[in-house]
Amino acid sequence: MLQSGHINFFNVDKCGIYSFVGKEPKGLDLTETFLKLSEWVEGRDYETTNPWDRKSDRNKTPCYCNQIHYDEKTGDFLLVLLKGENDKSGPLYGFVIGPDGKPEKTPIKQTEKKTKKKTIWGRPCYYWVIPEANCIASIKFENSRCDSTMFQEWVSGCIDLRVDLPDMKKISTTTGLVRIQFTDDEENPYKYHYKFDMSLRSLSTTSAPLQEMVSKITHIIRRETVSLNVKNQREGWVKHFGHLVLPYTSHQDGKSRKVELTVEARPTVAEAKEIIEKFGSSGEASGWDDVGFVLEGGTKTVWARSYRHSENISLDDDGNDILDAEFLYKTLTHYRARFIAPILKDNRDASTGTGTGTGTA
Structure with missing residues (x-):
């Protein structure tokens, strides 16, 4: 079946380990962050890819990681997440969880198949991480969701609460903030924290x-x-x-x-x-x-x-309700250069101070 996807692009405003008084990150840039997440997700039980405790963090939307595809040639990542939902606005998709904690390969649709086996329900979310352009793109299809707030919280939640950082020590405050200390920096005990923030991109100033x-x-x-x-x-x-x-x-x-x-x-x-x-x-x-x-x-x-800085793509889903990360990324690579060209230009203009600064009244 032919699917139409709508792509929104986001600036990555912050990504890394920041001191509470500094502006520049000290480690865990965009590439490092998602390499860490890829390593952490691999081989994990599916339920544990949701970084929050379902009982104590009920205000957080459950989010699970189906796949993270990494392309060594471009340095890009393509994430397929499952946003845990139970509302009735469209069909829910589920993964039956086996005794080993791993999900069955083929998802089931709630409206078509009933099961008494342990199943995690939700809707897919697709995110394309492009470190070269310091941006992230969400890809929205008819049966998927886009939730930039959830995505930011999932990334931060995984890094703060689950991902092992061998060169750092972490403590949680009573307010839930995770403070970080570099093991070789005893003079600055827990003076750092991880931040991942992004904002919607508009059209280029030269548009x-x-x-x-x-x-x-x-x-x-x-x-x-x-x-x-x-x-x-x-x-x-x-x-x-x-x-x-x-x-x-x-x-x-x-x-x-x-x-x-x-x-x-x-x-x-x-x-x-x-x-x-x-x-x-x-x-x-x-x-x-x-x-x-x-x-x-x-x-x-x-x-x-x-x-918004947005684009559209079309692809044949081959009957799959949830798209494979590598398959979706291969489709995106055909348009990659054109999609990111205005972002790269904006980034160059910003670094040299040559962007358009005035409008005509």
Whole structure:
């Protein structure tokens, strides 16, 4: 069956061991991180590829690793994860777990086959790690999911809680933070921690559509969903929303409010790109939380999601509900050079300070 995949690209903002006061990492860069994860996953019982305890970490979405494919030629990784879900929005896929803790090779679909054997249910997630471009891409098919927050937490959770780091010692604080000390650095006991953060990429600053849109911006719109009866930990203007007196709103008729703020602004291309990447929605479908731009005349608003750096692919799944990592990667290699060319250019421009910095008012 022919499958269409939608690809979103993310910047890797941080990856490595950081001191609590420094900005540059000390070890465990993108390649090192995923090589460690590949070694750790290999041969493990399937259930233990979820780094969190199901009883004590109930607020974490269970996430299991099906496969990690590493391409030595390019240095890329392709991960196939299983997001543990039990909702009814589409079919669930499961792996029957054998007595040895290993999953059966062929997944089953919950709507087509019943089993009394131990089974882990969820939906596949595909992530393409590209160290050369310092970016990560999520690949979304009709039956799969994309959850960038879960992916970041899974990577950090594995490194913090499960993966052995022979040259480092780890302790967990009462707040759950894992502090790290290098074994040859007794002068700085547990002054480090692992961080893995990524943000949605926008189109290149040299992109004609982005430049044209920026030249017409008159206002910026910020939309957020704000809790009414839970302490809001967000920073900025939404932090003070609970202090506003608004008509026809009460704590009894809902748990949250959709809030919109419009500000007059004329950002440069570089500033608009930063706004899109920092505040733009990375959800699979259109939702409320996002950032938008009102164009001249005030009759048109464009949303950040339409200026994501994204691509599309098509492939024949050969009847497989969950794609093999190496198979999917081989398809991606046909487009790799074209997909990452604008990212590499942006990275070069950023390092030399030659990126587009102004827009036309």
